[in-house]
Amino acid sequence: MNLTLYVWRQKGPDEPGRLEQYEAKDISPEMSFLEMLDVVNEDLIKGGKEPIAFDHDCREGICGMCSQVINGIPHGPQEKTTVCQLHMRHFKEGDILYIEPWRARAFPVIKDLIVDRSALERIIRSGGYISVHTGGVPDANAILIPKADAETAMDASECIGCGACIAACPNGSAMLFTAAKVAHLAMLPQGRVEAAQRVCVMTEAMLKEGFGNCGNHYECQAACPKGIKVQFIAKLNREFMKAQTKDTGRRLVSEPFSG
Amino acid sequence: MPFLKSMVGRKIVMAVSGLMMALFVVAHLLGNTSIFAGPNGINAYAAKLHELAPVVWAYRLVMIILFALHVYYGIQLTLENQKAKPQVYAVKSSLSATFAGKSMIWTGSIIGFFLIYHLLQFTIQVTNPEISAGRNLDAVGRPDVFHMVVLSFQKSFIAFIYVGAMIALALHLTHGIQSFFQTLGLNNDRTFPVITKSGTLAAVIIFLGYIAIPLIIFIGILKG
Numbered sequence A: 001m002n003l004t005l006y007v008w009r010q011k012g013p014d015e016p017g018r019l020e021q022y023e024a025k026d027i028s029p030e031m032s033f034l035e036m037l038d039v040v041n042e043d044l045i046k047g048g049k050e051p052i053a054f055d056h057d058c059r060e061g062i063c064g065m066c067s068q069v070i071n072g073i074p075h076g077p078q079e080k081t082t083v084c085q086l087h088m089r090h091f092k093e094g095d096i097l098y099i100e101p102w103r104a105r106a107f108p109v110i111k112d113l114i115v116d117r118s119a120l121e122r123i124i125r126s127g128g129y130i131s132v133h134t135g136g137v138p139d140a141n142a143i144l145i146p147k148a149d150a151e152t153a154m155d156a157s158e159c160i161g162c163g164a165c166i167a168a169c170p171n172g173s174a175m176l177f178t179a180a181k182v183a184h185l186a187m188l189p190q191g192r193v194e195a196a197q198r199v200c201v202m203t204e205a206m207l208k209e210g211f212g213n214c215g216n217h218y219e220c221q222a223a224c225p226k227g228i229k230v231q232f233i234a235k236l237n238r239e240f241m242k243a244q245t246k247d248t249g250r251r252l253v254s255e256p257f258s259g
Numbered sequence B: 001m002p003f004l005k006s007m008v009g010r011k012i013v014m015a016v017s018g019l020m021m022a023l024f025v026v027a028h029l030l031g032n033t034s035i036f037a038g039p040n041g042i043n044a045y046a047a048k049l050h051e052l053a054p055v056v057w058a059y060r061l062v063m064i065i066l067f068a069l070h071v072y073y074g075i076q077l078t079l080e081n082q083k084a085k086p087q088v089y090a091v092k093s094s095l096s097a098t099f100a101g102k103s104m105i106w107t108g109s110i111i112g113f114f115l116i117y118h119l120l121q122f123t124i125q126v127t128n129p130e131i132s133a134g135r136n137l138d139a140v141g142r143p144d145v146f147h148m149v150v151l152s153f154q155k156s157f158i159a160f161i162y163v164g165a166m167i168a169l170a171l172h173l174t175h176g177i178q179s180f181f182q183t184l185g186l187n188n189d190r191t192f193p194v195i196t197k198s199g200t201l202a203a204v205i206i207f208l209g210y211i212a213i214p215l216i217i218f219i220g221i222l223k224g
């Protein structure tokens, strides 16, 4: 099949960018979206032009590197699917596709469709860890965890940190990402130790990185390729309120975090 | 980071102040229905409120504080959010964000301006002095609130302003009520869809209740 693409091209972080038109010819419906772009890039290279720069790594929907907004939807129109797992059979002959990078102040464009997502890394570094004793591996089932809690923690831990939630959010907020991390650790006994401090420093780090505030629009949940639910944001909010009642929470939040 | 600088802390202030104002809106509507009992209903109700002046003033003070906090943080958060999303997509499709949700700052502002007008009109009574209840007493010497309201809503301009403002309020609450529960963490898999629907339903009921008064007067069912 043949498609028309409008792709965001931007030479560098401080260069102005714009949408440019390309034709994707003879695309097989079995190809993934990224393979389709590979084909377009081969043509561009053959024609002596600069190929479209885009992020990718695993191409199997687990690393969270691929980051493209296709026709206004992060990761494209297919629900719970990353761009690398999106197949061309979901498109049809003659489709017009607008392909843009994640947009948020905290995600500056590096080149074309590649944005700098290290702000997410710094949010994790601020509080997305647990303190454990070094030494031998603890015995399995040494700490009993109710099945329901383990399941909920697993659901939250599915977040691959791709940033689609931020790209979708009208406020450029990283609330779903942060909530998934906070909820994941807060559900488990090992994560309870720093729970009060974690929710405070991670939301603070988010604010300092220039992400917006959650407006409860739930665009994030709809865009998430892993189906992370906004109920985790409610959980984050509960953790935050609980932290206010704890002295540790309050004392630690006013200390600068290293990051 | 202090509570009132934090992301979630400021949202909590918005949510609590918003919901308290929404509860006031409901109480106010219940009080207003006394107009359907005729001059004796609403004039007696208004006279009673005057007798309770200290309580009413304490109440007003609380409302002023809630309103000020809500507006201050509403504007602050909105400005931050706009800054966080400086560039928009050439093509954008909303997956779940609603018109009501995205226009909170605008519907809120309309409510704010309406509130000023509403207070000037019915509380301070300077916009239409000829029909002010303070100057026109009823047969038993009470301020004639009934005729002030009826004569006001017979004017299409005033009825129009009220209905318009109530549309803004309904939109604001459609997003706001469910948002309150989410912000306070009172939400889980089971309650989530119920809360969203009930919030909208409550907003619609409040809307219908409020527009009933100007409309019934405007189309002439309730006469002076």
Ligand code: HEM
Pocket (backbone or CB within 6 Å): A213, A214, A215, A216, B011, B014, B015, B016, B017, B018, B019, B021, B022, B023, B025, B070, B071, B074, B075, B077, B078, B104, B105, B107, B108, B109, B110, B111, B112, B113, B172, B173, B175, B176, B177, B179, B180, B181, B183
């Ligand atoms: C000048 C007047 C007002 C302005 C400028 C305003 C503005 C806003 C804004 C911008 C939000 C969204 C905050 C966010 O999510 O970031 C909001 C939320 C809300 N507003 Fe208002 N508002 C006003 C008056 C009112 C009134 C009179 C009521 C109640 C009758 C109300 C009830 C609510 C509720 C319940 C929320 C949800 C709180 C939350 O986000 O959890 N607002 N308002």
Ligand code: FES
Pocket (backbone or CB within 6 Å): A055, A056, A057, A058, A059, A060, A061, A062, A063, A064, A065, A066, A082, A083, A084, A085
């Ligand atoms: S490339 Fe790894 S998730 Fe898409």
